[in-house]
Structure formats: C-alpha cells, structure tokens
Amino acid sequence: MIELERAPAQGIVPGYRWRQGDALSAIGSTPLRDILDFYYLGEESGAVDVVVVSTDQAHQSFTVQTDDLTTLAETFRPMEFKTCAARCIFCFIDQNPEGMRENIYVKDEDYRFSFLYGNYITLTSMNRRGLERIIEQRLTPLYVSVHATDIDARTELLGIKRRIDVLQTMRDLLSHGIEIHAQIVLCPGINDGEILDRSLDDLGALGEGIGSISVVPVGLSDHREGLAELRPVTREDAARAIDQIEARAEVFMTNSGSRLAFPSDEFYLLDDRPFPPLSDYEELMQQDTGIGGCRSIIDGLQDTVEELAAQELPRRKVTLLTGTLAARFFERDLRPLTARIGWLDLDVVPVENTLYGKGITVAGLLSGGDFTRVLGALSADAGSIWIPDVAINHDGLFLDDLTLEEVLQSGPPGVRVAEGDLGELLWTVAEEAKL
Secondary structure, three states, X not given: OEEEXXXXXXXXXXXXXXXXXXXXXXXXXXXXXXXXXXXXXXXXXXXXXXXXXXOOOOEEEEEEEHHHHHHHHOOEOOOOOOEOOOOOOOOOHHHOOOOOOHHHHOXXXXXXXXXXXXXXXXXXXXXXXXXXXXXXXXXXXXXXXXXXXXXXXXXXXXXXOOOOOHHHHHHHHHHOOOOEEEEEEEOOOOOOHHHHHHHHHHHHHOOOOEEEEEEEEOOOOOOOOOOOOOOOOXXXXXXXXXXXXXXXXXXXXXXXXXOOEEEOHHHHHHOOOOOOOHHHHOOOOOHHHOOOHHHHHHHHHHHHHHHHHOOOOOOEEEEEEEEHHHHHXXXXXXXXXXXXXXXXXXXXXXXXXOOOOOOOOOHHHXXXXXXXXXXXXXXXXXXXXXXXXXXXXXXXXXXXXOEHHHHHHOOOOOOEEEOOOHHHXXXXXXXXXXX
16 A cells, blocks of 8 residues: 555545545555556556545545646655665675664665666565566666676675576566666775676676666775775776776677766776766766766866856855865866856865765765864855755755754855756856856
C-alpha cells in the first residue's frame, strides 16, 4: 500500500474527504507495492479505478482521472529504501565520524531509487523477482556500481563472501532493453592497472545498452578505524588511469561511435592535466558523479565573462568560500577568465575539511564548523561573502547539524548562500552593482 503523507485536493474524487494517513491499496484488482506500481498501472488514458483504505480501515473504490494521478502522487509518503547488505571496503558511509544524525549512516541498495534518482546499486541483493519487475516495468536506465568485473577483485571490494558475476546480471538486463550506466571507484592496488583494463574491456564488450562508464577516485576520510587499509589516489595513479581510460575510449569510439568510458574531473585536477573538450563528454550522462562538470563550467563561463567584462560597473569585492578541490579548479581554470572582468575583485577561499579530514576536498562534505572557522577569520574588507548551497540540506542543516542561520551569524554581516554555478553568482553580483 501507499500511504498519503497529506490529504490531496478534495476534488480529485468528488464527495470523498481525503485524510492524511489514507492509503491506496490497489489499482483495479492489482495490489500496489509502491509508487512505481502506481505510475506503471496508471499509464492508461482516461481514468483508472483505485482502492482506498481510509484511516478507519474502510475499503472503498473510486475512479480517478489520469490527469489527477500526478497531483495525487505528490501527497504520497516517501518510499523507504532497501538497505545494502554489502560491506564495501571503501564505503564512505563507514567513514563518517561518530555522533552524526542517524540517516547519515544508512546505506541504500534499491533498484527503484536507482531508476528514480540515479543512485548506484551493486546488484548483490538482486533476486529473480526484482529482475522480473525491472524488465516488466522497464525501469531504465539503472546505475550500477561495478568497480571490477574480475570476480575475485569485486568480491574483495564489496566485502562479501558470495561470488557474484555482475556481468551476467547485466547481460540479463541489457537483453531486455534496460540501459545501464556503470561506475568504477578506483582503489589503488586492487582494481587499477590490469584489473581496470579488463573491467573496461568487459563492459565495452557488453555492447548496446551500456550508456556510460565512469571511473572516480576513492575518497578516504580520517575515520577509518577498523576498516581495510587503503591508500589515496596519487598524481601518478591519476595519470595512469587517465591514459588507460582515454585509450579504451578511443577504441570504443571507433567500434561503437561513443567514447563510453570517462575519467572523473578529479583525476585531471590531480594530474594537473587540461580537461578534454566538452564534445568528448558527449551527453554529460554522469555529470552528477563528477564527470565533465568542470569543462561544462569553463565553456559556460565564457559568454558570461564576455558580457560582464563589457559592462562598466562600480568596483565590487566578492569572497567565495568553497572546498579545496573547487578552489584548485578555480585558480587553474577559471581565474584567467574572471580576471577579464575589470570591475570584479573575486577572492576564492579554500575551506579545509576538519570534519572528515584533508583527503575530502569537495564542497558538499564541508561542515558548518568548517565554514564558521573560516568566516571568523575573514578580514573586514572581504566584501560580499558567499558560501556554496551544496553543503546545506533541504532542512537548512550542515553535516554537523549546525543551522544555516548559525553559520551565517558567525561571520561578518551579509554572508549569503550562492545558489547555482559561478556564472549565476557573477550575474547576481553584477545586478547588485547596478543598484
């Protein structure tokens, strides 16, 4: 059944008074397990019959117009995801410090969330019933954490005892038209070198239906007590990985018309190597995992800089706080662009991660305490001060449960949250300079 978190508009079913806690138990004669069933069974045009279990457990059947189904779905209680049974030796959830809110320690392994939100799954918990549902309801694309196609290496990486051939499961899905995007988290000494070559070759050989393969460096925090010994990706590791992946990508392009395999942006920054042209990233299919985002920002900023540089505006001092990785990217690739805006004095301040450790460099994992420490040390001439929105959740909380208000109050007056990319921030600054 699907429980309603709040009552929908009463007009969806004239004469029925919806209540929070009502639940939909079936469409027609078919029971509903979750919202995916609701959408799948509600695809018919015109109207569908739904069975409603009211808060007093009375069962009633109503006809709902398909145009009203989306409005009804917006009131559903969020699905609870299935948790992960693997114990990946690099899992970042296990590297969280103690004392954080409970939901930060939950690991998901749910093909429904992979389809809906692009979450990566290992397929280790996939049973026949799940495979049949994916195929029947065409839950495509899916995002699969492969890490290695060599069964021994993958078993070690996932920290499991059962030997699972992920390639066979993927073949089953691909043969029924399910598109798959694969990911490899590179752990030096375990799935790099020849193992990486084999993984790329095996995935490329699966043929049509493999939409992309991303390779990202392992992230290691300072909280690895009792966990497997892993070492971070070095510049030499990054250089070797880029060479391997780009060589395979050229082969894939020749054979299939797609480069297919992509190193993460972090590899290029680690090796201080220029990013490939935007066309090499094709449709930016894995931008959310750090693939091609930097090149997209560089190219997108070109027109913004050209327009803003042509404007005569009062001098504006701007200070942007961000993670050390983004700060490195800015100094190397973006400052030569923003420096062309004569009226702009832009200072990007790297914020070191003290919650997770120096090895964690992305802005999204900075804590409120990290920002308050840096904000408190800013000089009086910092100008307009901004912090990135990616470090704050929908409830206005940082990872250490400091509120946005608490963090903003720790610095000089007027500290604000930068929403969107650097280009959007610069337009905001320009509009304010005109006032």
